[in-house]
Amino acid sequence: MIRTADVVVVGGGVIGCAVARELARRGVRRVVVVERGGPGEEATRAAAGMVAPQAECDAPGPVLRLGLVSRARWSDWSAALGEESGVDVHYRRDGIVYAALSAADERVLGARARWQRAAGLRVERIDAVAARRLAPGLSPGLRSALFFPDDHRVDNERLGVAVARAAERAGATIVASTPVLAVRARRGRVRGVTTARGAIEAPIVVNAAGAWAAALRLPAGVVPPPVFPVRGQMLVLRPTTRVVARPVYSRRGYLVRRPDGRLLAGSTLERVGYERRVTVEAVAWLLAAAQALVPALATATLEGTYAGFRPGTPDRRPILGPVPGLAGLFHATGHYRSGILLAPATAEAIADMILTGRTALPLAGMDPGRFRRRRE
Numbered sequence: 001m002i003r004t005a006d007v008v009v010v011g012g013g014v015i016g017c018a019v020a021r022e023l024a025r026r027g028v029r030r031v032v033v034v035e036r037g038g039p040g041e042e043a044t045r046a047a048a049g050m051v052a053p054q055a056e057c058d059a060p061g062p063v064l065r066l067g068l069v070s071r072a073r074w075s076d077w078s079a080a081l082g083e084e085s086g087v088d089v090h091y092r093r094d095g096i097v098y099a100a101l102s103a104a105d106e107r108v109l110g111a112r113a114r115w116q117r118a119a120g121l122r123v124e125r126i127d128a129v130a131a132r133r134l135a136p137g138l139s140p141g142l143r144s145a146l147f148f149p150d151d152h153r154v155d156n157e158r159l160g161v162a163v164a165r166a167a168e169r170a171g172a173t174i175v176a177s178t179p180v181l182a183v184r185a186r187r188g189r190v191r192g193v194t195t196a197r198g199a200i201e202a203p204i205v206v207n208a209a210g211a212w213a214a215a216l217r218l219p220a221g222v223v224p225p226p227v228f229p230v231r232g233q234m235l236v237l238r239p240t241t242r243v244v245a246r247p248v249y250s251r252r253g254y255l256v257r258r259p260d261g262r263l264l265a266g267s268t269l270e271r272v273g274y275e276r277r278v279t280v281e282a283v284a285w286l287l288a289a290a291q292a293l294v295p296a297l298a299t300a301t302l303e304g305t306y307a308g309f310r311p312g313t314p315d316r317r318p319i320l321g322p323v324p325g326l327a328g329l330f331h332a333t334g335h336y337r338s339g340i341l342l343a344p345a346t347a348e349a350i351a352d353m354i355l356t357g358r359t360a361l362p363l364a365g366m367d368p369g370r371f372r373r374r375r376e
Contacts, residue, residue: 040160046308
């Protein structure tokens with residue numbers, strides 16, 4: 001067990017490992033990632049791998065601004081991860097189709113197209129014929145669709161392996177199967193962490209613990225991040241015919257194809273604590289949503305189900321930056337449904353703030369102090 005470090009990163013998902021890699025690449029010699037389970041095994045593995053700020057954001061705001069900046073970094077970032085790790089993360093730039101199956105869907109998607117165009121973003125309104133050309137198998141009842149050519153995707157399972165390996169090859173150390181219990185401090189400054197296997201002394205701690213970020217015990221008077229788990233249940237389907245070669249969204253769910261032919265169908269949004277269960281109700285709802293989009297999936301094989309926990313926050317924005325009242329503590333959590341999208345920008349911003357005290361990235365509305373101000 002390592003006993004000293006320059007920076008301890010709590011959490012070994014895509015955010016924690018991305019931060020560790022960035023710090024190590026910038027010359028921080030002793031970066032230690034401490035993960036309660038295995039690297040990339042929680043929200044990173046349970047995601048669908050979308051790099052899609054336009055399809056995912058319902059309105060303009062802080063998450064969209066940072067998401068667009070992060071998306072612009074994804075091509076180079078994924079290529080670098082592949083070179084450093086030897087793992088192809090299957091980053092694909094074939095866009096996303098957002099289907100309208102009803103008049104209400106068309107009104108909602110029409111509004112989305114208008115504000116995105118006003119913001120200078122590329123979005124195409126296409127008819128049903130064009131949509132089926134992009135995504136074969138879409139329902140005969142399809143009315144129209146939006147096409148987001150600049151939204152992309154990645155294989156999140158391979159990404160979790162790649163970013164952890166790249167962090168290690170950059171010089172970071174990953175300590176797995178070791179819960180971090182508390183942040184240690186003295187006279188208003190971080191002194192390290194207490195883990196289930198003993199203490200690690202360090203002047204800087206990054207809380208990248210995802211849905212478990214609020215469980216990290218902090219010194220008296222330091223406000224914990226108001227992060228809570230949001231369960232997402234997913235299905236793994238094996239179609240009998242080749243359908244929807246690129247991701248397809250609807251207002252009820254989405255379908256994402258993997259290179260091996262599997263089709264991911266998701267996802268629920270549930271406040272149920274840490275109940276990692278797949279329910280009959282959710283399976284039925286997801287299957288109905290999938291078949292509404294692609295009727296041919298009625299003959300698909302249900303190969304598997306799984307559930308994971310997204311780190312939610314009260315305002316659905318990440319919590320990024322230094323923590324008021326405790327020098328040396330930084331939060332990099334609360335990414336909700338955008339952890340994979342925001343990983344490159346989060347890593348860059350947190351490293352900037354640790355090493356220089358500031359960042360040029362657009363983090364307005366995401367600072368940890370916003371929740372303390374609300375309490376006051």
